[in-house]
Amino acid sequence: MGFCSCFGREGEQKGTSGLNLPQARVVSVVESRQHYSVNGGHEPGTNGENKTQFPIRTFSYYELAAATTFFKEDLFLGKGGFGCVHKGWLDNGQVVAIKQLDRNGLQGNREFLVEVLMLSLLHHEHLINLIGYCTDSDHWMLVYEYMPLGSLEDHLHDLPPDKAPLDWKTRMKILAGAAKGLQYLHDKINPPVIFRDCKPSNILLGEGYFPKLSDFGLAKLGPVGDKTHVSTRVMGTRGYCAPEYAATGKLTVKSDIYSFGVVILELVTGRRGYDEKRPKYEQEVVDWARPMLKDHKKLSKEMADPALKKQFPRRGLFQALAIAAMCLQEEAAKRPKIHEVMTALSCLASQSEVSNDYYGGPSTPKSLQKQPMVDCYNQQDSSRTDQGWR
Numbered sequence: 001m002g003f004c005s006c007f008g009r010e011g012e013q014k015g016t017s018g019l020n021l022p023q024a025r026v027v028s029v030v031e032s033r034q035h036y037s038v039n040g041g042h043e044p045g046t047n048g049e050n051k052t053q054f055p056i057r058t059f060s061y062y063e064l065a066a067a068t069t070f071f072k073e074d075l076f077l078g079k080g081g082f083g084c085v086h087k088g089w090l091d092n093g094q095v096v097a098i099k100q101l102d103r104n105g106l107q108g109n110r111e112f113l114v115e116v117l118m119l120s121l122l123h124h125e126h127l128i129n130l131i132g133y134c135t136d137s138d139h140w141m142l143v144y145e146y147m148p149l150g151s152l153e154d155h156l157h158d159l160p161p162d163k164a165p166l167d168w169k170t171r172m173k174i175l176a177g178a179a180k181g182l183q184y185l186h187d188k189i190n191p192p193v194i195f196r197d198c199k200p201s202n203i204l205l206g207e208g209y210f211p212k213l214s215d216f217g218l219a220k221l222g223p224v225g226d227k228t229h230v231s232t233r234v235m236g237t238r239g240y241c242a243p244e245y246a247a248t249g250k251l252t253v254k255s256d257i258y259s260f261g262v263v264i265l266e267l268v269t270g271r272r273g274y275d276e277k278r279p280k281y282e283q284e285v286v287d288w289a290r291p292m293l294k295d296h297k298k299l300s301k302e303m304a305d306p307a308l309k310k311q312f313p314r315r316g317l318f319q320a321l322a323i324a325a326m327c328l329q330e331e332a333a334k335r336p337k338i339h340e341v342m343t344a345l346s347c348l349a350s351q352s353e354v355s356n357d358y359y360g361g362p363s364t365p366k367s368l369q370k371q372p373m374v375d376c377y378n379q380q381d382s383s384r385t386d387q388g389w390r
Contacts, residue, residue, distance in 0.1 A: 080201065082101060083101050099141060122184075147204035168312040181212065182198070183338045193222065197240075222252065265324045
């Protein structure tokens with residue numbers, strides 16, 4: 001998916017192509033940061049955080065060329081804004097994915113450095129693991145753990161005839177897992193990390209469709225102290241960028257909430273976040289869905305992805321749309337916090353086990369409650385004092 005020029009990612013690459021970030025600088029910064037606490041000095045918790053942190057390795061070009069049989073075409077996995085990705089095997093037998101920086105691509109040296117620094121600091125089961133990097137001469141590469149099922153986008157759009165679409169249960173579990181990754185970035189890190197590029201192509205899937213957030217080149221540290229936002233050049237993917245951020249450049253964690261709302265809508269409806277092939281008023285899935293999301297009486301099971309073939313719980317569908325609607329509110333302050341979104345989605349994922357609420361089942365609710373997500377959230381933990389959404 002391309003980047004809108006007004007978001008500046010392509011222009012940013014042009015502005016950073018002249019940067020000279022030698023290997024010694026990358027190594028020194030990474031080594032100093034690996035002993036830095038991103039949790040404000042607190043011990044890591046047990047909610048998916050990886051207590052065991054392995055040092056980031058430095059590879060030579062020839063090591064990575066050998067790992068990919070000199071970037072053999074048969075091992076080509078895909079190409080994104082960063083460059084080409086190949087599957088490879090390290091000398092210890094570990095399977096990895098190796099991304100080569102395309103000097104003429106959409107990302108530049110600055111994104112490369114941010115990616116290395118962020119993933120040398122951040123460790124969670126729902127974040128991609130960075131194994132190492134290479135900065136030999138003009139050969140700049142990143143080495144990640146290999147995710148055998150590819151990206152979430154690969155399972156949503158333009159599926160080949162022999163590939164089955166994701167079922168409802170799997171979609172909800174992927175969303176709940178991705179929300180846990182965002183919760184770690186927003187709530188467990190101090191200052192919080194704003195992902196800034198949340199979209200299906202940046203959610204990778206492991207065995208059992210286990211999701212991990214990837215591509216941290218645009219990630220940004222959030223506001224500290226009395227500051228309410230950070231000001232930055234607007235960058236991101238069309239269809240996923242929060243309106244207040246696109247208009248002012250003021251970035252907060254609520255910008256990620258909006259982007260995640262688009263992802264929820266994409267998984268529920270099967271529509272792309274932005275699709276230039278559709279009529280102008282339907283190109284952005286939010287523009288198409290907003291009239292229905294604003295009036296719950298207009299919500300319809302016809303909004304569901306046709307690929308689901310009506311195999312979804314009707315109540316679950318309306319609750320998922322309600323979650324998306326709350327995340328996509330135009331006023332950032334009215335959007336929920338990520339832990340609330342994660343709790344509601346986890347509840348939906350567990351409810352997907354119930355078969356008699358599926359389309360055509362005997363106990364489908366006759367009407368949609370005004371705030372189904374709040375009900376789900378309260379049922380999950382009735383001991384909470386902050387009932388409802390902030």
